[in-house]
Amino acid sequence: MAESNTSLAELTRKAAKPDRWDDPLDPNMTDADVDGLMAVEPFASMDEKAFPSSMPLREILKADTAIRKYEPGEIVVRRGDYGTSAYLVLGGEIEVVLKPHLDPRLLGRAATGKKKGFASRLAQLWSNNPEPEGWDEKSLRVSDKFQNSVNTDHNSVFLQDFPKIISNTETAAMTEGQMFGEISALSRMPRTATVVASKSGTRLLEFSWQGLRDLMKYDAALKQQIDSNYRKYSLSSFLAKVPIFTHLEVNSPEFQTLCIEAQLQTFGDYGWSGEYKKLATDGDPETKANEPLVVKEGEYCNGIYLVRAGFCRVSQKYGGGDRTLKYIGAGKIFGFEDIARQQENPEEDIDSLFTLRAMGYADLIFIPTATLVKYVPEGQLKADLPDGIAGEAKPQKKMSDRLAEEGIHPPTNLMEFVAEQRFFNGTQSMVIDMDLCTRCDDCVRACASTHDGNPRFLRHGPMMDNLMVANACMHCVDPVCMIGCPTGAIHRTSHGGEVVINPASCIGCTICANNCPYDSIRMVEVRTNKGRFWVDDNQKPLLKATKCDLCIEQTSGPACQNACPHDALTRADLSQENSLIQWLKKR
């Protein structure tokens, strides 16, 4: 026995167990702050006894909330930003900008859709900076006007001449006790409006999404309120685009009932990018075991799942393990085929043919079979699996069947590779066929030529057989890099468009680079045209975040792709499984 204990001590090391409260949203939150919060609604009405001892209400408030103070004109959230926080107005007032939307330049972004003219494109032949990362003073900052808008102490941006700007737009005021941003935080969708503080001393309570999730779990009133908002503002517009429900009028009682009967379910962790980085560093053979199970193969699944946000892995038992068949993202349906089979054989209990797991996180909408049978025409239920939702093609045949007809079978190892490396998040991933690539680096040189002499990607990355996914910004479906940018410098050009950085409003805080799970954002120390480093008042070098912008300013599209003499490089949408396969078919 003693021998056994000795060997255990030799084999193990003691360490403090990681705790739910280890990483608070605001380390400065005190018990007095929590006492203050407990006196205001909705917390005053919450039953502390309803919270388990492992997760008391006060601990949630202390760890997952932060009291923020704002001055008039200070931007709280920007339209189009991604965020994982919701806000409650504790005091003062905020204005939600409805329409017209504010000029992107006021929010620290570049003017959208601006392309270089022929002359300025041609001038790149001789005007590119000979120094690596050579920046002139003008390009370091947007304008003195915007620079004055940035409060570097608080990493915040103010709207200059706020009353005048607001007077030209339609806004909605929100006062004490009102909550906003919760739908965006819980569903990982971009913010739909810009919110600006309008009164001096405005106090907001910021919730992390984890805190909000836990509060909703143990407080029925809050859950009901957020559910109601979600169904009213977000779910109905989503379901209206689902092909199997498009025949229903949005205002009809049937559609309203559908919205009520749909169940919202969230699996996994929004902080998946951190986990992915850890996985990439340490390696983890038990990846699938760590993915939350949604549906297990062989078990009865009484309904379908619609993917609202995030990604899921569809797998099937193969030998002693699971084989990934595909991964499905936003807008895809799981389980429809099983329901169709059951409709054909009503006497039998049809078990699921596949396993469904959330990868990272997934925001799913479950529609029970009973609801589906009520609202989907019988003929359509017996038809083949619908593959997409509005905006995508609606193939009548399954992808695997169509590809099989064309002589293509999605290689399982390719599916596994894309899933394991989390590349399904990329809409513009740089994929190189190394059997064709002569390693000439013409792509790198073309990238440099179009970016003032500085390449914005590395022609190196993980490989599967002959395919390499190079280290270039993938313009992700879920751009975690955009979460937390204090000045809004990193943004999408349009809804679902390219993720770009406005270099002038980038303050070099490195948040985006640290957030990016794929290490595709590089912080560079900028130099003068003569090679001397630009430094701030403390003699520290000025940093700027840089990454692939998909040659957004050029009219010819991504230079890397056009410059490859062997057609070995493509920018593939890996969030759509057929994108890469179709390209491979053309080889």
Place this chain on the structure above:
Amino acid sequence: MTTAKKRSSGLVVTALAVVVLAVASLWFIPLFPHHAYISGWFLFALMLILTFFNFRKKIPFLRVGKASFWLKMHICLGIFSGALFFVHMGWTWPGGLFRQLFAWCFLIVFISGLVGWWMSCTFPRRLTVAGYETPFDRIPDARNNLRQKAEALVLDNGDGNTPSLASLRYADQFGTFFIKPRNFWAHLLESGSPQAAHTSQFDEMERYIEKGELGMFAELRDLVAQKHMLDYQYSLQLALRLWLFIHIPLSYSLLIFSVLHIILVHSFSAAVS
């Protein structure tokens, strides 16, 4: 149509054009007394188009077509220009120093182009299959890394006073092996003999290695294998770059020769005719 089919259809059309040209040069073209002027100017135009492919690489920001389209055209027109060059010369090798230099220059550019094309078609697959993919400009770092690992391995081994057998053998045989690229031609020609020689040396030495050194010995063997793979990457990637150092400068020389040739021909054509 797939990329491979597009490529092969372009080559079929080129081959047909070469055959038609060859037949025409024997039966039809000689009927025209000034055919050399026509073929000469046509050849010069082709050379300009062929040279533009390199210039295309310098202007990725202008919409002048994809580089892959330009490469396909470069290959097809390059092959055709080879045939046209011989038609222009009347299927004979020219006399005179200038014209011989000119012809040799063309021939070297043409052959280096074919060799480069062959390498571009075959080497990438070899590099992928070989593994240890490393970008060319990072190879020195990777080599240095391997060297440091090997040296640390050897230095950490033993009691610090008496050098071990493996350390002695490392200093004797592998010390210089890790310093710079080795066996360029062997790797290029796909010869496994350098690696086989090292494997044989390791096998021979293994019987004399002490039990405590076996782990280190296996790691050293692995590092040597990695160095061979890295050398393989280096050799093939270097070859894929080196041919351009012949092909491109001589292409520009060819253009200069062509301009001089045109000036000379037109200057003295009155006297000749």
